[in-house]
Amino acid sequence: MALLEVTGLQVEFDTPEGAVKAVNGMNFEVNEGETLAIVGESGAGKSQLVMAIMGLLAENGSASGKALFRGKDLMKMKPKELNTVRGRHIAMIFQDPMTSLNPFLSIEKQMTEVAMHHQGLPRDEARAHAVEMLRAVRIPDPEERILQYPHEYSGGMRQRVMIAMGLLCEPELLIADEPSTALDVTIQAQITELVSELRQETRMAIILITHDLAAVAEISDRIIVMYAGEVVEAGSVDDIFYRPQHPYTRGLLASVPRLDRVSDDELQAIPGNPPNLLELPSGCRFRDRCVEAIEQCSEKPPLWVSADGRVSRCVMEMEGGAIEPASEEAGGAE
């Protein structure tokens, strides 16, 4: 059984302009100890997907579908039950470390409360544990620094604190929502490296959300490419990087700046913008931006699925794949 099994997940936001469909029927699994990267442009729905799983959608958002964590549906849980999973078995770190820590509470308070609440540790034990975790994420002088407040930490250090806080209860799953996007490039590399090290040290599964396909190459096992709220392609890292099937994935790969290829050309970009989620186009959602678009793209593209878990949603045939009959909702690796 997979650790997390998401089927038919939909997220909608009720806005004055109408219903915004942020996520349209996502299916995927995360296995124990596996790192899954979810890649896509801003607005592809990747953040809202995990917010829905964590029960953290904004008030105007609603989610349907299933998210089975160890066989129990997170979407059906009452707040009280959900709170026994969040922070304890699934931890989450967010995009903006500058605002994700409470500026009014010391790091000690914010960290110890997790261990005290979920594991019932007494304060001094929780504190010792927190110091240990801070050391594990390479925060210097953790005994001193735990007494400080978030404003005394830099952005990168705050994200380390967020990670340490997430790891306190040794969760089975860590969801990292663009953990390094808001940071300097050098700090980004450090955070990515840290996540990669922790991934090897702990046996924790990770869902890594990012718009930077290149950044996840080394640290993930599988990649899901999302576009306009649905999966367009999924597969192992090698498959995605060396045998991309979907024109969108190829576009993303082409737009990664490369040092190993000398080029006088400008940085490659995918033309156009993602579709308006208020009025999704019929047929393939990517077709307006697709350089390979043909007439058939105005009809709903089939979903190709292969035995080894590759997925592509395109009119073009995927090697070794067969059309999934229930293309409507499908979209994940088995």
Added chain:
Amino acid sequence: MIQEGILRHAATRLLGLIPTLLLLITIAFFMIRVAPGGPFDSEKVLPPEIRANLDAKYHLDEPLLQQYFRYLGQIMSGDFGPSFQYKDWTVNELIARGFPVSATVGGLAMLLAFVLGTLIGITAALKQNTATDYSVMGVAMLGISIPNFVIAPLLILGTAVYAGWLPAGGWDWSWQRMVLPVITLALPVIAYIARLTRGSMIEVLHSNYIRTARAKGLPERMVIRRHAFKPAILPVISYMGPATAALITGSVVIERIYSIPGLGSYFVQGALNRDYTLVMGVVIFYGIVIIVLNFIVDLIYAWLNPRIRYDEAS
């Protein structure tokens, strides 16, 4: 380390009080003198000899600047001088008599307003856009809009005249006589604090760090109490400085309606009678109270908000 910083900040702030007060005294001194009429003008015109004697006694015959410096010297020693109107009283005595009464009523009103106001505000914020929210905030709007000289007589009619539960007015330091004035004073402040709290609480609840607290699996009650309360209360604290000053120095209307011997009536009486020393005394006293309360608010702010540090403020 932090505490040392706060102490140093306190000292600097208290020193800064002196020029502020000096400015206040100067402006008030000349403004009340510029106002037409004087302390001894009344329907009966005094014989010129008596008038001259009076002026001489109170040094009103001296040039204005000389009077000003005389007054400055006098208040340096903490003496506000004799009242012109209340002949047997010094201004110090009048303040010493009126302030405890006003401060008790005002202080209790502020306490009540803070507790109820924040509770109502938080409740409304948590039930945002529900019937509870709308009705509570509607009542709060009424509380702000209806002036206290309307509410006070209605309260007296209801609880004192018809029901006979409470005395309609007067003062003897018993709680029964405090209830109505305290409630009347507190009502608009409750309403204002409730609205303030609701607004800031809603804002705080949408912040990223509250999302983090929820992602940590903390129960909602803990999220509110530990993570949201402090930041949500900050705007209320800064409002409370001047508001408390206004409340504890007495409200003329309330003191009139409930016949309370507080400080507020002296201020108005003093101004109307051109009782120079009384007006000056009360103005200076009011100034000191405001400055001191704002200073206390500053300290509370620093205590609540770790980002405000006074280490290098001086």
